[in-house]
Amino acid sequence: MELKEKLVSSFLAFENRGNIDLDSTVHAIRLKAIQNFEKEGFPTKKDEEWKYTSLKPILKEDFILFPNLEKSVDYKNIKDYLINDIDSYTLIFVDGEFNSFLSETTHDDCDVCVLSSALVRPKYKMIVDNYLNTIANKNNSLSELNTAFVKEGAFINIPKNTIVPKPIQIINFSTGSEKEVLLQPRNLIVVGENSYVQIIERHQNLSENTTLTNSVTEIFLHKRAIVDYYKIQNDTNESSLIDSTFISQKQQSVASVNTFSFGGKMTRNNLEFYHEGEHITSNLNGISILNEKQHVDNHTLVNHKFPNCESHELYKGIYADKSVGVFNGKVIVRQDAQKTNAFQQNNSILIDDGATINSKPQLEIFADDVKCSHGCTIGQLDESALFYMQSRGIPVKEAKALLLYAFGNDVVEKIKIPQLKTLISKFIAKKLNVQLGFEL
Amino acid sequence: MSKFTEDDLKKELETKEYEYGFYTAIESDKFPVGLNEDVVIAISKKKNEPAWMTEWRLDAFRIWKEMTEPEWANVHYVKPSFQEISYYSAPKQKKKLDSLDEVDPELLKTFEKLGISIGEQKRLSNVAVDIVMDSVSVATTFKKTLNERGIIFCPISEAIQNHPELVKKYMGSIVPKTDNFYAALNSAVFSDGSFCYIPKGVTCPMELSTYFRINEGGTGQFERTLLIADEGSYVSYLEGCTAPARDENQLHAAVVELIALDDAEIKYSTVQNWFPGDKDGKGGVYNFVTKRGLCEKNAKISWTQVETGSAITWKYPSCILKGDNSVGEFYSIAVTNNFQQADTGTKMIHLGNNTKSTIISKGISAGHSHNSYRGLVQISPRANNARNFSQCDSLLMGDKCGAHTFPYIEVKNKSAQIEHEATTSKIGEDQLFYCNQRGINTEKAIALIVNGFGKDVLNKLPMEFAVEAQKLLEISLEGSVG
Numbered sequence: 046m047e048l049k050e051k052l053v054s055s056f057l058a059f060e061n062r063g064n065i066d067l068d069s070t071v072h073a074i075r076l077k078a079i080q081n082f083e084k085e086g087f088p089t090k091k092d093e094e095w096k097y098t099s100l101k102p103i104l105k106e107d108f109i110l111f112p113n114l115e116k117s118v119d120y121k122n123i124k125d126y127l128i129n130d131i132d133s134y135t136l137i138f139v140d141g142e143f144n145s146f147l148s149e150t151t152h153d154d155c156d157v158c159v160l161s162s163a164l165v166r167p168k169y170k171m172i173v174d175n176y177l178n179t180i181a182n183k184n185n186s187l188s189e190l191n192t193a194f195v196k197e198g199a200f201i202n203i204p205k206n207t208i209v210p211k212p213i214q215i216i217n218f219s220t221g222s223e224k225e226v227l228l229q230p231r232n233l234i235v236v237g238e239n240s241y242v243q244i245i246e247r248h249q250n251l252s253e254n255t256t257l258t259n260s261v262t263e264i265f266l267h268k269r270a271i272v273d274y275y276k277i278q279n280d281t282n283e284s285s286l287i288d289s290t291f292i293s294q295k296q297q298s299v300a301s302v303n304t305f306s307f308g309g310k311m312t313r314n315n316l317e318f319y320h321e322g323e324h325i326t327s328n329l330n331g332i333s334i335l336n337e338k339q340h341v342d343n344h345t346l347v348n349h350k351f352p353n354c355e356s357h358e359l360y361k362g363i364y365a366d367k368s369v370g371v372f373n374g375k376v377i378v379r380q381d382a383q384k385t386n387a388f389q390q391n392n393s394i395l396i397d398d399g400a401t402i403n404s405k406p407q408l409e410i411f412a413d414d415v416k417c418s419h420g421c422t423i424g425q426l427d428e429s430a431l432f433y434m435q436s437r438g439i440p441v442k443e444a445k446a447l448l449l450y451a452f453g454n455d456v457v458e459k460i461k462i463p464q465l466k467t468l469i470s471k472f473i474a475k476k477l478n479v480q481l482g483f484e485l
Numbered sequence: 486m487s488k489f490t491e492d493d494l495k496k497e498l499e500t501k502e503y504e505y506g507f508y509t510a511i512e513s514d515k516f517p518v519g520l521n522e523d524v525v526i527a528i529s530k531k532k533n534e535p536a537w538m539t540e541w542r543l544d545a546f547r548i549w550k551e552m553t554e555p556e557w558a559n560v561h562y563v564k565p566s567f568q569e570i571s572y573y574s575a576p577k578q579k580k581k582l583d584s585l586d587e588v589d590p591e592l593l594k595t596f597e598k599l600g601i602s603i604g605e606q607k608r609l610s611n612v613a614v615d616i617v618m619d620s621v622s623v624a625t626t627f628k629k630t631l632n633e634r635g636i637i638f639c640p641i642s643e644a645i646q647n648h649p650e651l652v653k654k655y656m657g658s659i660v661p662k663t664d665n666f667y668a669a670l671n672s673a674v675f676s677d678g679s680f681c682y683i684p685k686g687v688t689c690p691m692e693l694s695t696y697f698r699i700n701e702g703g704t705g706q707f708e709r710t711l712l713i714a715d716e717g718s719y720v721s722y723l724e725g726c727t728a729p730a731r732d733e734n735q736l737h738a739a740v741v742e743l744i745a746l747d748d749a750e751i752k753y754s755t756v757q758n759w760f761p762g763d764k765d766g767k768g769g770v771y772n773f774v775t776k777r778g779l780c781e782k783n784a785k786i787s788w789t790q791v792e793t794g795s796a797i798t799w800k801y802p803s804c805i806l807k808g809d810n811s812v813g814e815f816y817s818i819a820v821t822n823n824f825q826q827a828d829t830g831t832k833m834i835h836l837g838n839n840t841k842s843t844i845i846s847k848g849i850s851a852g853h854s855h856n857s858y859r860g861l862v863q864i865s866p867r868a869n870n871a872r873n874f875s876q877c878d879s880l881l882m883g884d885k886c887g888a889h890t891f892p893y894i895e896v897k898n899k900s901a902q903i904e905h906e907a908t909t910s911k912i913g914e915d916q917l918f919y920c921n922q923r924g925i926n927t928e929k930a931i932a933l934i935v936n937g938f939g940k941d942v943l944n945k946l947p948m949e950f951a952v953e954a955q956k957l958l959e960i961s962l963e964g965s966v967g
Contacts, residue, residue, distance in 0.1 A: 093557070380884060395899035398866065404894040406905070413881035413911040423896050423903035 048104050052190065053083050055110050059194055062111075071164055071195065074178045078192035085186035097371040097403040098313055098342040103285050106255055108227035110194075112140045118220060118251070120147060126216060126249045131464045133245075134213045136199045140220055141228045143197060155242075156202040157213055160233055163200040172202055176235055180263055180291040180319055188289045188315075191229045191261040198231035198260075201244070205237035205267065212243040212462055217260070219284075221252020232262040236270040243462060247277040250284040262290045266298035268322070273301050273461055279308040279472055282337065289315040296322025296351075303459060304331040306341045307472050317346040320382075323353045331360040332456040334449075334476045335368035335400075342371035349382040356386075361453050362393040364400035373405045374419070380411045389419035394426065394452060446479040519568045522546060525673050528572060532642045532677075535649065545662040545672030552666045558828040559857040559889055562797050565736045565771060572674045572707070630690065637682040638693055641709050644680035651682055656711055659742040659777045659805070667738040667773040667799075671707045675740070678709035683718040683749070692947050694723040708739040714749035714784075721752040723950055735760075735770045737795075743778030743786055747808065750785040751778065756950055758957055759794035766824025766853070769796025776800065782808030782837070789945045791954040792819040792827060801859065803832035806840035806868075813842040816942040820958060821854030821886070830860035830891075835871040835901075844875040847939050849958075850886035857889040864901040871898065875905040880938055882911065932959045 056079045060072070087104055088095040118139050127135065134157045137147040143159045150158045156169075163169040177195070181188045199215045217230050236242055250256045266272055278286060286309055292300050306312050318327045333341045347356040362370045372391045393402045406419040426448045434444035453473060460466040474480065525546045529539040554564060631638050637648060645652050662672045683689055714720050737759070745751045753776075762769025772795040778786040788802040804813030815831040833842035848856040858877045879888035890907045912934050920930030935958055936943065943951055 383884070393896075395896060395901070398899050400899060401895070401897045403896075404905075405892060406907070407889075407891050408907060408909065409887065409889045410879065410881065410909050411884075411887040413884050413886070415881075415909060415911075417909040419890070419905075419907045421892070421894060421903070421905035423894065423901055425900065425902070 048106075048108060049083075049086050051108075052110065052193075053079060056193060059111070059196075070174045071177070075193050075195060078178070078189045078195075081183065081189045082186050082193055085189065088186060094344065094373070097369075097373075098311070098340065103257060103311060106225040106257070108225045108257060109223040110227055112219075112223045112226045114140055114142055114222070118144065118147070118218060122251060123147065123216070123218060123249075126218075126247065127214060128245065128462075128464050128468060131462065132211045134209075134211060136213070136215045138197065138215075138217045138230060140218070140222060140226065141197055141230065154207050155204060155209055155240075156200065158200050160198040160200040160231055161196055163202075163233070164196075169200070169202070172235060173233075176263065176265055177233055178263070180265075180293045180317075181261055181289070182291065182315075182317060185289060185315065187259055187287050188261045188291075191231055191259050191289070194229045195231045196229075198233070200232075201234040201236075201242070203236045203240045203242055203270075205239055207237065207240045209240070209242040212245055215244065215246045217248045217258065219250045219252070219254075219256045219258075221250065221254035221256075223254065225255040226257075228256065228258045228260075230258070230260045232260070234262065234264040234272075236264070236266050236272055238267045239269045240267075241271045243273045243275075245275045245277065245462075245465065248280055248284070248286055250281045253281070253283060256280075256284045257287070258284070259287045260289070262288070264290065264292045264300065266292070266294045266300055268295045268297055270295070270298045272299075274303070275460070275462075275465060276302070276304045276314070277469075278304065278306040278312050278341075281308065282310050282339070284309050285311040287313045287315075289317075291317050291319070292327070293319045293321055294325045294327065297324045298322075299326045299328070301328035301330070301459070303456070304343065305469055305472070306331070306333040306335070306343075307476050309339065309341075311340045311342075313342045313344070315344045315346075317348070318356065319348050320350050320354050323351045325351070325354040327354075327356040328459070329356070329358040329360070329374075330456045330459050332453045333360075333362040333364075333370055334453070334473060335363070335370060336365040336476070338367050340369045340371075342373075344371075344373045344375075346375045347377070347387065349376070349378045349385045349387060352381060352383045352385070354382065354385055356388070358389040359456060360391045361456055362391075362402060363396065363449055363453065364393065364402060365396040367397075367399040369400070370402045372403070372421075373407065375407045375409070376417065376419070378408075378410045378412050378415050378417060382412050383414045385412065385415040385417065387415070387417040391419075391421045392452070393423045394449070395423065443479055446474070446477040449473075449477055520546075520570070520572055520674065524572055528674055528676065532645070534642075534645055537649075537653065538645055541657070541662075542673050545669050546674075548662050549666065549669035549673055552669055554666050558799050558859070559855065559891070560797050560799065560826040560828050562771065562826070567670070570736060572676075634687050634690065635684040636687060636689060637680065639680055641675075641678040641680040641711060644711070648680070648682070651713065652680070652711065655713055655742065655744055656709075657742075659744065659779050660740050660775050665775060668740050668775040671709060671738045671740045671775070675707045675709035678711070678739070680710075681712045681720065681722065683714045683720045685715045686717040687715075688718065689720040692721045692723055694725070706735070706737045706739070708737075710739070710741040712742070712751060712753070713744045714746060714751050716746045717748040719750045721947060722754070723947060724753070724755045725758075725950070736773070737770055738773045739775070741774070741776040741802075743776075745778065745780050745784035745786050745811075747782040747784060749781070750787075752787045752947075753778070753789070753802075754946055754950055755788075755790040755792075756946075756954055756957065757790065757792045757794050757798075760796075761794050761821075761825045762796040762823065764823050764852075766796070769825070770794065771797045772800060773797075774800040776802035777805065777832075778803070778813075779805045780808055780811035780813060780840075783810045784808055785812040785814070787814040787816070787945070788831065789816045789942065790818070790829075791942070791946070791950075791957065792817065792829060793957045795827070796825055798825075798827040798829050800829045801831055803834070804842065805834045805836065806842065807836045809837040810839045811837055812840070815842075815844045815846070816945045817846045818849070818939045818942045818954075818958070819847070819856055820849045821851070821856045823852040823854060825852075825854040827855070828857040828859055830858045832861040833863070833873060835862075835864045835868040835873070838867075838869045839871070840868055841872045842874075844873070844877070845941050846875075846877040847942055848877070848879040848888055849882070849935060849938070850879065850888050851882040853885045855887040855889065857891060858907075859891040859893075861893040861895070862903060862905070863893075864896045864898050864903070866897040868898055869900045871901045873901075873903045873905075875903075877907040878938070879907070879909040880911065880935070881909065935959075
């Protein structure tokens with residue numbers, strides 16, 4: 046059976062499992078979404094948005110939608126994947142289910158808990174009704190698919206005037222209890238006025254089995270809220286990730302999303318910013334270092350609707366072996382969005398001949414008093430710089446790595462959590478296969 | 486002193502009629518509307534074409550029937566109904582003309598109005614003109630000078646008769662019949678166009694030039710241009726267009742094929758000033774053009790275009806850099822005003838080693854118009870040391886227009902070096918203020934700034950065109966700053 050039919054026919058079974066209340070908002074949202082998905086199906090390469098990324102080889106697997114939850118996970122299994130040397134709230138999901146033993150949640154100053162409980166508790170009904178699935182792109186059939194099976198994920202609700210004292214880690218593990226598993230986590234994050242939060246998100250496969258994660262995150266920033274969001278994508282070569290993140294910003298808020306892609310078989314990042322007020326800043330940073338047959342597709346959209354807003358986009362890529370990098374950055378400046386500053390940059394380096402980069406930095410501008418620019422470069426390491434370092438006794442491998450480090454450093458520098466910065470530096474060193482003996 | 490305010494400017498601009506919008510009452514030979522195999526055969530017969538050509542056209546027609554109109558471009562319009570167009574229109578003429586004296590005086594007057602009086606050009610300028618008026622070449626000048634050097638420059642219908650081996654070999658080799666909807670349509674029904682062959686090692690002594698006009702209301706114009714530069718030759722080719730004002734939309738689907746063999750160089754310049762429609766967006770020409778060139782070893786093709794006209798422009802002059810060390814260039818200024826829409830750009834396909842390409846695209850949008858740049862830079866896995874530099878700048882005037890860029894960059898070779906940059910801006914108040922303060926009025930200041938903005942491209946035009954192009958820019962844009 047085709048995956049699409051399988052998903053559609055599993056829908057009823059899924060809803061029945063949860064003893065769903067037929068009058069609830071969630072039920073209505075799910076029903077609408079599954080209908081949309083049934084109509085649209087999975088995107089193909091004929092869709093302009095999927096021109097360079099094919100889901101075909103991934104979708105032919107026989108994915109299990111409801112994995113059995115036999116395998117238990119201990120702290121020792123997962124501790125390598127946590128950032129341990131910082132105090133943080135942690136939300137650990139194993140095969141799509143929340144693991145309360147390994148997690149650290151809170152309801153004190155803010156709510157850091159799980160969506161499944163938020164969906165049923167009357168206390169959170171208002172928030173769920175007001176926010177859930179309001180900004181997820183309805184034309185994105187994969188996010189609709191996620192919505193149809195919305196059940197579990199992180200639920201973070203920060204009231205106004207709150208600085209969340211420690212970062213929040215959201216980690217989704219898959220244990221490989223089934224040969225092929227499809228996971229669909231759903232995160233809902235609401236940040237009140239004048240509040241601040243740092244969030245780290247990661248997906249990790251603990252086995253050699255195939256995993257496809259179709260994750261959707263909705264983030265709402267109220268006035269003057271600040272969110273720093275970090276996505277670590279360093280999964281096994283059997284894992285594919287489709288991540289859709291939708292961010293809605295009210296005036297004077299600042300949202301920064303940093304995406305670090307080092308692993309995984311296929312990664313597709315849809316990142317969309319919607320502005321709902323003036324003086325908003327949106328920052329999008331990304332670094333991809335790929336080798337073997339990895340494929341990363343970064344699709345971003347910044348939709349400027351109001352005047353005096355800014356967006357800064359910087360994506361760097363280093364592609365080796367037969368890896369493929371795709372960048373599609375879309376900036377739309379609507380007619381009313383005068384005095385917009387929108388900057389977009391995509392720099393790539395191809396290390397090997399089999400590697401490919403497809404870049405499409407796209408600007409659509411309807412307002413005249415704006416400063417918008419985009420730049421895109423594809424090149425190699427500077428021969429003379431390499432020669433200089435070699436002449437000073439640095440071996441060519443290290444010299445190359447040093448230059449590549451420097452190339453990616455613009456993005457690494459933006460990380461505000463020191464421990465995370467160290468971790469990312471380690472990932473980069475490992476990926477470039479060098480030991481520099483110092484930390485950047 | 487009366488003050489010429491921005492509002493006045495705007496008004497003047499809106500009410501400015503299309504300067505070249507006249508209609509010459511010449512009796513013309515016109516086919517009934519509609520398109521089917523019989524019409525295709527009839528066109529071919531009318532031209533006295535050999536059987537292979539008729540077959541070629543029919544083949545194209547069959548391909549076209551299976552195709553659908555492309556919808557990916559960032560333009561919105563009422564699709565032309567292809568069964569309501571007359572596919573052939575030629576000024577009625579009894580016999581072939583030998584000299585200008587025999588040309589219909591009415592026709593000559595038209596050319597004079599357009600400022601391309603043949604007589605004057607013959608005497609004063611060094612330009613050979615192959616004038617195409619409603620699909621049939623009526624006069625070719627300077628043929629003799631060119632003949633002496635072995636250069637063939639004639640209407641394509643003549644080339645089909647006289648040089649079938651060249652036409653057979655090259656026609657459709659760069660833009661195949663199957664390429665796209667409009668190219669297929671053109672292949673089936675093309676009425677005339679220019680053919681040019683520069684023999685080995687010959688540098689064409691003058692700028693070759695063709696003027697296209699669409700004269701008869703309700704006829705589509707399907708031009709076909711084939712330009713072959715043999716090894717080591719050089720040619721500079723100019724193409725200029727104006728069309729009379731008409732209410733119904735006119736369709737233009739041309740195909741231009743350039744072939745630059747080893748060490749050859751082709752410079753192809755276009756000034757396009759077809760009727761863009763009036764200030765309410767009514768009327769105007771639909772311009773769907775396929776232009777492509779092939780570069781062999783060490784060859785160079787340079788496209789320069791100034792696009793100020795047409796209601797809809799859909800045009801991507803491209804270079805296939807097949808040979809090693811070949812060079813492709815694309816310089817473009819596209820100006821849109823009122824309700825014009827332009828989706829234009831280029832494709833640079835790098836196949837050979839050490840190939841280089843440069844793209845400079847300047848878009849200026851005013852009024853309610855939309856101007857898109859759509860370009861592809863593709864480096865194939867075997868193209869070592871390919872180099873590309875692209876720059877697309879947009880200038881917006883007023884808050885109702887739009888500027889869009891859709892660059893596609895596909896690289897499959899590690900030695901490639903690609904740079905792409907794009908900016909969007911408006912005419913700065915401080916720039917205007919500075920000019921005003923120095924005694925330059927706003928109108929002049931805008932012309933100055935716009936000309937400065939487009940200078941990179943205007944510089945690439947041959948002298949004759951540069952002047953005309955600058956004037957066109959001024960006419961199209963004066964006072965549209967908001």
